Amino acid sequence: MPPRIEELAEHINTNTQKVSQYLESHSLPQPSFDEDGPVDLQINSQEVDNARREAINNCYELLDLLQGPKALVRPVANATSAQAIHRYDIPAKVPLGREISFKDLAEKCGLHEPDLRRIIRFAITYHRLFQEKRDGFVSHSATSRWLAENPVAMDGVGLIHDTFYRSFAWTVDALQQFDDQEPNQTGFCLAHNTDEGLFSYLASRPEDAKRFGGAMKSFTADIPGNSPSFLINGYPWESLGPATVVDVGGSQAQIAIMLAEAFPKLNLIVMDLPDVLRHAQVPEHLSNRIQLHGHDFFEKQSTVADVYFFRWIFHDWPDKYMIKILRQLVPVLRPGARIIVNDSICPGPNTVPYDVERTIRGVDMVMLSLHNSREREKGEWEPLFKAADPRFGALKFYHPQGASLSIIESIWQA
Template identity: 45%
Template sequence: MLSNRIIELAAIISTNTEKVNGYLEAQGIPTPSFNVDAPPNLGIPKEAIEVDNARRKALAASIELQDLLQGPSACLRPVMNGTSLDAIYVYDIASKVPLYSNISFSNLAKQCELPELDLRRILRFAMCWHRVFCEPERGYVAHTAASRQLRDDPKAMDMAGLMFDECWQSMARTVDAMRTFSSSEPNESGHALAHNTKDSMFDWLGKNPEKARRFTSAISTLVPAGREAAFLPRAFDWASLGASTVVDVGGSSGGVSILLAQEFKDLNFVVQDLPEAINGAEEKVPAELRPRIKFMEHDFFTEQPIVAETFLLRAVLHNWPDHYCVKILQKLIPALRHGARIIVNDGVVPELGTLDLLGEKNIRAYDMLMMTLFNARERELEDWITLFTQADKRFKFVGVKKMEVGTMSVITVVWEDK
């Protein structure tokens, strides 16, 4: 019965919140708060998997309880109205609010060159929906922990800009793109319509350097990707490769290769990406690792020039529709020798219902975002196996291992040419 479920959910929330709170107290980590001096994240380290699982259980139960108590009709309404956060970004409102005092709506409106009525409506929406700013006394605005991030952290502002300039506008045009193109081409997406371009998003970013800078900066703030990368050394038997070379295809600034090189001393790495991605990257490599990590300009849609034992594609293929992924894999073939490994570190969508609610919502959100921006998608294991077979039947699927957190997995493929 419904009453039993809501009581059950309340108990789940209580039990798991107590676990999280007990850990925070034991570690001397501040209790969660919206106060201006509160840390931007909860502070649970990636190693504390059980505590993070308790946090996830409490969150998932909270979401389900809210949905049940609001009723089915509320589930049919849009998730939010992004206008307030969009305006806060565009008018850089956070920089105009004093950090430890407040400012009147009237004075803030003058600085922003906005009608005071509009500013009040925008900020009061943000206050109750997003915990961005607060009104400590009537008619005055002050910072919260969330708005302070926009004030002090350029990457937080970059993420806001990406979400509203690129993602939000593109979402509004995705169904139009489906009707207009009925296509899986990257340049026939919601993003293409929203920005009136015939380019794919990546090509469009290449022509807009400031947008590209903001995109790279914003993506670097995504906590799940960073947390999952930390588990990559344990998700595959890298030591079994011995003294050999790993080609990190589309490896950007080499963060993953650095991580692996620090732990596996016999491995050498070649990080390949477009010039704008690797520019200046070598300078960020620790001096003791530079002899083992090299950078090379390479477009993965062109023939692979390096013959190596292992090729790593981390978070590369999920950005592209199937037929482009097939091309990327086929361009590796001239460099492959019998027994060469292709290690794909990417999302593998689990069977429906096997994730907790929070994980299910996250993976579906990523999937829709891939569709909106790139006409790409997240894939189930069967989709991945089909992809390798389409590229060439000599790509032999060996196995998959889910990483300890998130939905990323390590898929191992071997090239069999005998």
């Protein structure tokens, strides 16, 4: 049997060839860091995408083996460069299709040239952001061009490398200081010197809230596994017939609009805080089937419906708050009413591909740092439903292939 590193190299070569041949046969551009390189490989074959992901996982393992154990505990985890790139909006200040000197770019940004130079060169080395093809001159890479042209992607960069990063630095202090697992006893709260939880904090800071909303749109649109298409196609919505669906915490109605477009028999009610809903825009042709209702999901529900839907809600809240949210539904639930949840399920160790587990573990730490919440394992969901009320029926799980989020269903048994 060949050594593991040779075996990995062979797998990488085989799977990379599959990807390359697919791109060539479909007249698609090959991956490139250049400014005109593709942002999305546009692979529509499950077999080829599996090969791509297997190559990525093999690359992770080969890199770690070749670097050795000592390197694994001292990676350069430094968000300073990305923070600066977001705060100074540097991608927008680099001209598309041309280069700019460090001197001129520093003047545009209001930074000292030596500081800008080190920020950019770190970003080139660690993030493939920008290029320096000629000494002292900056031009776009595929990634920086994408950021320059995509404001919500820049919001995502700001949230990750500013809000998240600062919160990470204080999370262990929060664990030592607090013991109640409250949403306002987190690394985020210590980092921002506030006794408000993240959502309360954002409610009084419109610019921060706008960036957060943009980042959430980016995480939905730009991370394939988060696509709402998995929700639309992964659950038998058609079987519900002419049902009323309440989208609890439905933000600006994006998911409700998609459901209404796909399933003409559904009527939808989007519930969220009034300040959130005022930004919602429902297309005219759907206005008779989508209603907007101001509602705090910690208050008693008053609307009788066939389905109460929660997407990306429960992972933001510690267990006792999830239980409280579910209990607010009980007064209006009728036999057969469904609770449908679209959320992550944390896998057991070594049960999913490495890249999938790596992503979910990362989000799990974000939940700890921001909310004192977590990505729950499959066996943790039903006890929380039963703790809210034993009449919540046994959970049914749907796991659409390629999706980051699972679909969980409970039917009310009165």
